Amino acid sequence: MTIRIPTRNFRPLSRRRFLTTAAATGISTIAMPYLSRAADRPLVTHGVQSGDVSTDGGVVWARTDRPAQMLVEVSTTESFKSVRKLPPIAALPESDFTAKMLVDNLPGGQDIFYRVKFRDLSHTDVESEPVAGRFRTAPTDKRDVSFVWGGDVAGQGWGINADDGGMFTFSAMRKNKPDFFIHSGDTIYADGLIPSEVKLADGKTWKNLTIPEKAKVAETLDEFRAAHKYNFLDENVRAFNAEVPIFVQWDDHEVTNNWSASKDLPAAYKERNIALLAARAQRAFHDMYPMRESIVEPGRIYRTLSYGPHLDVFMLDERSYRGPNGPNLQTEYGPDAYFIGPEQMQWLKRALLNSRATWKVIASDMPLSLIVYDDATNKKGSEAFAQGDGPPRGRELEIAEILRFIKTAPIQNTVWLTADVHYTAAHYYDPNKAQFQEFEPFWEFVSGPLHAGTFGPNELDNTFGPEVRFIKAPGLDKQNLPPSAGMQFFGHVKIEGATGQMTVTLRDRADVALWSTTLDPKLA
Incomplete structure (x- = not known):
């Protein structure tokens, strides 16, 4: 399934405004919660993908091994010092536990770093290890x-x-x-x-x-x-x-x-x-x-x-x-x-x-x-x-x-x-x-x-x-x-x-x- 993340302002973001927005909403890197079922955590089974990238966004994909919620975080820095945390979406048997999210309102011509993890729907305190990926949004100027x-x-x-x-x-x-x-x-x-x-x-x-x-x-x-x-x-x-x-x-x-x-x-x-x-x-x-x-x-x-x-x-x-x-x-x-x-x-x-x-x-x-x-x-x-x-x-x-x-x-x-x-x-x-x-x-x-x-x-x-x-x-x-x-x-x-x-x-x-x-x- 594809979920479009609603935004209030559809103007293309600069990298600075992207980070300012993230900070203003109190978004920061979230520590991995204590895993009471560490031996049976969800898995990201086949890596991550991105696709259909434009000047202000792209689609992020991953698959897990059970009914779960896909959790996506995006940042303009590889260290994820400041992140934008997106609402979770479901990965269910009907889609073979795949999920894909259209992440928009991103700055143009910018390296975007993302990480994906899954939260077990039966045990919501149990999450997978995150898997990271990256893509570059399309430029707004005439660069190479x-x-x-x-x-x-x-x-x-x-x-x-x-x-x-x-x-x-x-x-x-x-x-x-x-x-x-x-x-x-x-x-x-x-x-x-x-x-x-x-x-x-x-x-x-x-x-x-x-x-x-x-x-x-x-x-x-x-x-x-x-x-x-x-x-x-x-x-x-x-x-x-x-x-x-x-x-x-x-x-x-x-x-x-x-x-x-x-x-x-x-x-x-x-x-x-x-x-x-x-x-x-x-x-x-x-x-x-x-x-x-x-x-x-x-x-x-x-x-x-x-x-x-x-x-x-x-x-x-x-x-x-x-x-x-x-x-x-x-x-x-x-x-x-x-x-x-x-x-x-x-x-x-x-x-x-x-x-x-x-x-x-x-x-x-x-x-x-x-x-x-x-x-x-x-x-x-x-x-x-x-x-x-x-x-x-x-x-x-x-x-x-x-x-x-x-x-x-x-x-x-x-x-x-x-x-x-x-x-x-x-x-x-x-x-x-x-x-x-x-x-x-x-x-x-x-x-x-x-x-x-x-x-x-x-x-x-x-x-x-x-x-x-x-x-x-x-x-x-x-x-x-x-x-x-x-x-x-x-x-x-x-x-x-x-x-x-x-x-x-x-x-x-x-x-x-x-x-x-x-x-x-x-x-x-």
């Missing part, structure tokens, strides 16, 4: 901003292997000290089993940490939740989550591979209703991440996240509103060609038009011009936007409409970020090389996997004139490489406050910069 992005975690049976350093890419991302992280989807592989061992091509053995729920495909609400909690067992992930806010979206593997409303589930599933399966998956997804929840459409994932004068991020949902994964060769737009759907299309146009940020980053969980088949073995059906060379057809009609709108509005400085295909690439879109030419040139950057099998490269569709400026993929003769092969990728973006220049760098899990480009913003 940096963030990382990527997707695809715990896929193809590659789970947490202590001998390989665990989910090591999260440690590499953390070293860059980003302001936030865009998770581009496939946060879990609900359809992917985690075996105890996997034999590698070189004769060595990959050894996974296992849990009972990952011995089968996820079908129940508890099994979907367990898949998310599995990733939080990794110490790299927990350390990253405690320091870097997440902007999260979903893709197919949060439910099952290549799911759409027309999905024919494999024999491994006893639950045959794809709509019910997706509903359970969506509930687990919202339980497990610190998202701001929509009161207009509960469960909605697409949203705008503003991070200061230089940056707005538009998070898309390319699963919930799509039509069937059929041939998608229609020349006229209709329900079978929906991918993000009419309502989300209108939202995106309005949001882009209303944006005053220097850069408009469109976070798409699937790439625009890489062909992804619904049936990869027989190269049939459409899973992504791309329908093959030629003029726009099927789902490509939505991209054509968005690109045309961006040109005619006009809207400047749009960049597309994505993952999904399990390799990294930089694509430059040139209307002079395209079948559809009613758009201005733009970039799309692809990154991932963060911790999954490495695949690719995919076929490229010429409809919108993409040119590959960089690619790193294993080659078609070496598919599903394990994380230990080193081909795990993430992207890093830095926007310089003084000039507004955006530098995009594609990196591997050793934090090696593979390729980089600097983009100059167009000024109105």
Whole structure:
């Protein structure tokens, strides 16, 4: 559940006024009470997270092991010398003992330190040990901003292997000290089993940490939740989550591979209703991440996240509103060609038009011009936007409409970020090389996997004139490489406050910069 903390004054706070307010209300660090049941205290079971950070707040998340109240304190100093103590909220079985709180009325451009503990509802004198985290609110001025992005975690049976350093890419991302992280989807592989061992091509053995729920495909609400909690067992992930806010979206593997409303589930599933399966998956997804929840459409994932004068991020949902994964060769737009759907299309146009940020980053969980088949073995059906060379057809009609709108509005400085295909690439879109030419040139950057099998490269569709400026993929003769092969990728973006220049760098899990480009913003 999400509780919004009411405030009397919604003006952005300075750090000084934040501390003055805390002092005036008599808030100070509270000593841990005597624990009469110290041997049976609640636990913070999977670390802490923050997310959807803005200039004046963000969402804080944690999970415990029993019915309890989540207690949150925030401060502008790591010592918690002066704190603001927030009203408690309940963590109950209905949400798998998770709780998330929208903490607002914070000062902009400020490091915010928070700590979370839980109070046992049956024994209110018993509290957990506190767990601390931090995030930085979005700036109100044009300072430097940096963030990382990527997707695809715990896929193809590659789970947490202590001998390989665990989910090591999260440690590499953390070293860059980003302001936030865009998770581009496939946060879990609900359809992917985690075996105890996997034999590698070189004769060595990959050894996974296992849990009972990952011995089968996820079908129940508890099994979907367990898949998310599995990733939080990794110490790299927990350390990253405690320091870097997440902007999260979903893709197919949060439910099952290549799911759409027309999905024919494999024999491994006893639950045959794809709509019910997706509903359970969506509930687990919202339980497990610190998202701001929509009161207009509960469960909605697409949203705008503003991070200061230089940056707005538009998070898309390319699963919930799509039509069937059929041939998608229609020349006229209709329900079978929906991918993000009419309502989300209108939202995106309005949001882009209303944006005053220097850069408009469109976070798409699937790439625009890489062909992804619904049936990869027989190269049939459409899973992504791309329908093959030629003029726009099927789902490509939505991209054509968005690109045309961006040109005619006009809207400047749009960049597309994505993952999904399990390799990294930089694509430059040139209307002079395209079948559809009613758009201005733009970039799309692809990154991932963060911790999954490495695949690719995919076929490229010429409809919108993409040119590959960089690619790193294993080659078609070496598919599903394990994380230990080193081909795990993430992207890093830095926007310089003084000039507004955006530098995009594609990196591997050793934090090696593979390729980089600097983009100059167009000024109105």
